[in-house]
Amino acid sequence: MLKQYPSLRYILQRGVWYLLTFAVAVIINFFLPRLGSHNPVDIIMGKFSAGMSSEAARAKEEAYLKEFGLVKVRNGEILRDAAGKPLKTSNTEQFVNYIKMCFKGDLGTSFQKYPKKVLQVIIEAIPWTIALQLPTILLGWITGNVLGALAAYRRGAFDRVLFPAALFISALPSFVFGMLLLYYFSVVMNWFPAMGGYADAIVPSLSFEFIQSAAYHYLLPFLSIFCILAGGQAIGMRSMGIYELGTDYIKYAKWLGLKESRIIGWLFRNAMLPQLTGLALSLGTMIGGALITEMIFSYPGLGMAILTTIQNNDYPMIQGCTLLITTSVLLANFTVDILIGFLDPRVKAGLRIGKGN
Amino acid sequence: MKLLKNLLKSPMFVAGITLFLGTIILALIGPLTYPITLERVGSQYSTPFGRFFLGTDHLGRDYISLLLRGLRASLYVGFLAGTIATTIGTLLGIYGGFKGGIIDDMINMITNLFIVIPSFVVLILISGSFEDGRSLTLIGLIIGLTTWPWTARAVRAQSAAIKSKDHISLARINGDGTLLVLLKHILPYLASYVFMVFILQVASGILSEAAISMIGLGPLDSISLGTILNQAKNNGALGDGVWWAFIPSTIMITVIVFALYLINTSAEGVFNPRLRK
Numbered sequence: 001m002l003k004q005y006p007s008l009r010y011i012l013q014r015g016v017w018y019l020l021t022f023a024v025a026v027i028i029n030f031f032l033p034r035l036g037s038h039n040p041v042d043i044i045m046g047k048f049s050a051g052m053s054s055e056a057a058r059a060k061e062e063a064y065l066k067e068f069g070l071v072k073v074r075n076g077e078i079l080r081d082a083a084g085k086p087l088k089t090s091n092t093e094q095f096v097n098y099i100k101m102c103f104k105g106d107l108g109t110s111f112q113k114y115p116k117k118v119l120q121v122i123i124e125a126i127p128w129t130i131a132l133q134l135p136t137i138l139l140g141w142i143t144g145n146v147l148g149a150l151a152a153y154r155r156g157a158f159d160r161v162l163f164p165a166a167l168f169i170s171a172l173p174s175f176v177f178g179m180l181l182l183y184y185f186s187v188v189m190n191w192f193p194a195m196g197g198y199a200d201a202i203v204p205s206l207s208f209e210f211i212q213s214a215a216y217h218y219l220l221p222f223l224s225i226f227c228i229l230a231g232g233q234a235i236g237m238r239s240m241g242i243y244e245l246g247t248d249y250i251k252y253a254k255w256l257g258l259k260e261s262r263i264i265g266w267l268f269r270n271a272m273l274p275q276l277t278g279l280a281l282s283l284g285t286m287i288g289g290a291l292i293t294e295m296i297f298s299y300p301g302l303g304m305a306i307l308t309t310i311q312n313n314d315y316p317m318i319q320g321c322t323l324l325i326t327t328s329v330l331l332a333n334f335t336v337d338i339l340i341g342f343l344d345p346r347v348k349a350g351l352r353i354g355k356g357n
Numbered sequence: 358m359k360l361l362k363n364l365l366k367s368p369m370f371v372a373g374i375t376l377f378l379g380t381i382i383l384a385l386i387g388p389l390t391y392p393i394t395l396e397r398v399g400s401q402y403s404t405p406f407g408r409f410f411l412g413t414d415h416l417g418r419d420y421i422s423l424l425l426r427g428l429r430a431s432l433y434v435g436f437l438a439g440t441i442a443t444t445i446g447t448l449l450g451i452y453g454g455f456k457g458g459i460i461d462d463m464i465n466m467i468t469n470l471f472i473v474i475p476s477f478v479v480l481i482l483i484s485g486s487f488e489d490g491r492s493l494t495l496i497g498l499i500i501g502l503t504t505w506p507w508t509a510r511a512v513r514a515q516s517a518a519i520k521s522k523d524h525i526s527l528a529r530i531n532g533d534g535t536l537l538v539l540l541k542h543i544l545p546y547l548a549s550y551v552f553m554v555f556i557l558q559v560a561s562g563i564l565s566e567a568a569i570s571m572i573g574l575g576p577l578d579s580i581s582l583g584t585i586l587n588q589a590k591n592n593g594a595l596g597d598g599v600w601w602a603f604i605p606s607t608i609m610i611t612v613i614v615f616a617l618y619l620i621n622t623s624a625e626g627v628f629n630p631r632l633r634k
Contacts, residue, residue, distance in 0.1 A: 017469075025474050032482035167622060171615040173564050175571055175586070176607040179595060187598045194596050288475060292571050296590070310485060310573055318485055322478045333473045 010341050018334045025326045026102070029319055030095055062086060070094065107323070108316035112309070118320035121305060126287070128197055129294065129301035132221055133286040140226045141279050144233025149268055151234065152241025163238065170231035175292040178224035182296060185220060192220050195298040221297045225290055229282070236278065240271040273344060277336050284332020288325035360549070363627045370627070373619030380613050384429040393422040395580070402594070405601045412601040414585075415592040423580055424605055430581035431563050431610070434497040438562030441501025443555040446508020451539055451547065453509070454516030465513070468506045476503035480565065484574035493576040500565045508554050512547060519546050549628045553621050560617040567610055582606045 062078055065071045071086035072079040072093075079087045089097070101108060107118040147166070151159040169177075186194040198204065198213040244250060244267050253263045282289065287302060294303025302321060309317040364370045397417040398409070405412035411420035453464035483499050484491060519525065520543075528538050544551075569575055570583025571590070585606045589595065594602035 018473075021470050021473055024470055028474065028479065029482065032479065033486045035483070035486055167618065168615060171618040172611055173567065173614065175568065176611050179586075179603055179607055182595060183598070183600060183603075187596065285475070288477065292568055295572065296595070306481075307572055310481070313485075315485075318481065322482055325478055326474055329475050330473055 007341070011338060014334060014337045014341075018330055022327070022330055025330065026099070026323070027095075029323050029326065030098055031091070033315055033319065034091060102323075107320035110309075110314055110317050112312040112314040112317070118316050121317065122302070122320055122324060125300065125302045125305040128299060129287060129290065129303070132218070132294070132299060132301060133225070133290055134283075136222050136225045137229060137279075137282050137286060140229030141233055141275075141282070143226075144230035145237045145272075145275055147230070148234035148237025149241055149271070152238045152245065152271075153264065153267075159238070162234065166231040166234040166238075168231075169227050170235060172228060174224060174228050174290070175296055177228055178221070178293045178296045181220050181224050193217050197300040217297075217299075221290075221293055221299055224293055224297075233275065233278070237271065237275055240274060241267065244271045273340070276343070277340065280332050280336045280339065281329075284329045284335075285325075287328045360627070364624060367623040367627060369619050370623035373616045373623060376612055376616035377620065380428065380609070380616070381432065384425065384432050387425040388429070391421060391425060393425060394419060395422060395426070402599050402602070411605055414588065414602060415594070420601060420605065423585055424582075424609065426580045427582040427585050427606060428609055430493055430576070430579045431566060431583070431613070434493060434500070434566040434581065435559040435563035435613075437494065437497030438500035438504065438565070439555055439559035441498065442505040442558045442562070443508055443551060445501075446505040446510075446554070447512050447547070447551050449505075450509040450512025451516045451543060454513040454518075455520050455539060455543060456535070457517075457520075461513075464509065468509045468513075471503070472506040472510065476500075477565070477568070479503045480569050481572070481574060484569055491574070491576060492578045493581065496566055496569065496576050497562065500562050504558060504561060504565075508551075508558065511554060512551065515547050515550055516543055519543055549624070553624050553628070556617050556621045556624070560614045560621075563610065563613055582610050 062071070065086060066073055066078060070089060072089050081087055098108075105119065107122070110116050110118050110121055113121060144166075147162060151162045182194055186192045193199070193216060197217050198210060199217075202210050202213050204210055250263060250267060253266065290301075291303035291306055293299070294301045295307045298304060302324075305317070306321050308314075309321065395418060398419050399413040399417045401413070401415055401417055403409060403413045403417070405420075409419050409421070411424065413419055414423065449464050449468070453461040480496075480499055480503060484496065487495060525538060525542055528542050533541070566575070566581060567583035567586065570581055570587050573587060573591075575581060575584045575587060586603055589599070589602035589606075592602075593599075
């Protein structure tokens with residue numbers, strides 16, 4: 001099938017594969033929290049059947065159970081057992097409900113922030129996470145790669161200083177680095193604010209005041225992610241560069257007496273490929289990648305949302321966030337696969353002779 | 358033995374192994390020589406270098422005791438997760454790479470599936486659902502069971518490359534069974550590689566535990582370096598400038614992880630001479 005269009009076939013193949021993976025991820029996302037002793041359904045059911053005091057409270061609670069698909073419903077009425085208690089739905093039925101809701105773009109309602117929708121909470125938090133992560137990842141990636149390439153090519157003193165430093169910084173867990181930065185620069189030196197994404201007194205708007213305050217709060221979390229990322233990228237680029245420098249085609253080009261700038265051009269084009277993959281992957285982990293940094297700086301992004309969510313056992317929120325993180329990672333991986341298919345001559349050649357991937 | 362000699366020539370390796378053994382010795386010997394008490398012994402957040410050398414926490418517990426316990430717990434989680442992930446990954450990887458065919462395809466499929474599903478997400482989902490029995494061992498198990506695909510993929514590539522070497526064919530002609538070939542002729546080739554993977558898995562196990570504890574889903578039955586940090590953060594130590602609540606444990610985590618990275622990087626340099634120079 002599609003033998004004459006190898007690229008299209010490749011994309012379709014990968015697409016089907018990732019759809020399958022996505023299905024598994026959704027199943028895991030739904031069933032894992034229901035495995036343990038701390039079953040979310042039992043907790044909610046317990047909470048609601050314990051506090052059956054007034055009629056009004058009960059009506060509200062039952063509307064709630066209905067909305068989450070935790071009780072059996074026929075023609076809009078809750079089915080009950082002999083004692084008048086609502087009948088619980090089975091796991092499979094709940095799963096079907098969940099999938100139906102997901103297709104409608106409805107991730108459920110937050111327990112803790114009821115009646116706020118999960119999607120709404122996420123949409124409020126996401127811009128902060130992206131604003132923190134996207135520029136940081138791009139800048140860190142560029143800086144790291146330039147430094148790593150220089151270290152690989154120059155070696156010598158530059159490399160001897162940069163390599164251990166990069167190794168040390170990238171070995172620092174991001175939360176450790178974040179905590180140290182926070183402690184030193186905002187608690188000890190009092191240069192930067194310790195908490196939040198902007199000053200409490202300001203209402204978020206496009207005013208100069210707000211932007212200034214946001215930038216001021218931005219710097220420390222930015223630094224804590226940037227340095228570690230740049231360090232890691234520098235190490236990767238350095239070893240790729242050294243590896244490529246030792247390959248036959250570079251030696252051959254040198255023997256041919258080609259210009260150095262031209263050789264370097266080839267060298268880094270080849271060394272770049274895994275780094276590009278790395279970039280796409282870190283963009284995919286962007287949403288879930290800085291959860292703990294956000295928590296440490298009390299930055300109003302998804303990390304804080306997840307933290308409060310976990311503290312309050314807000315399962316629809318947890319599931320919504322984890323589904324979002326997984327989806328973005330899968331999308332990034334899919335993009336990488338497609339990119340490699342077009343950029344890597346080896347994979348491309350494989351496609352041309354029709355061997356698939 | 359020659360390998361060990363070469364390794365010991367690398368100052369990075371010596372520094373790494375010294376630091377790492379140091380933390381292990383501290384975790385093993387420390388509790389024997391220092392009287393560990395996890396009861397309230399002083400006032401809330403008493404400053405260090407007085408009656409308590411590293412001060413006390415928000416409950417008035419002695420930090421040295423907490424740290425020694427925490428260090429041991431973190432190392433335990435790291436080794437448990439690392440061992441599980443390395444064992445499963447290596448076995449599946451070697452077998453799949455060597456055997457090929459349908460078994461390899463199936464192992465590959467599972468590996469690729471779980472490589473793209475973020476293990477931290479799985480960790481959050483499982484830890485969140487075990488409120489009662491969330492022990493240190495459970496967390497180590499979950500980390501190990503979610504991180505093996507990386508090992509499997511890496512080892513598989515190596516094993517598939519070795520498969521076509523002459524001495525394997527010789528062993529085959531000699532009538533050696535698959536298991537014997539795997540253990541006697543392929544595993545030794547991969548030993549150095551597996552060792553490096555193991556080191557990295559231990560480090561990532563320690564970091565994963567610290568991370569999951571930081572967001573409040575850590576072990577409930579023991580004190581780890583991660584839970585110390587979590588409690589420090591929850592009780593406002595960071596904003597109040599109570600540095601002794603988080604600096605010692607952050608230093609410990611960093612030292613362990615950095616030591617492991619040093620070992621890994623220097624070993625890579627010795628095993629792969631092209632990186633040396």
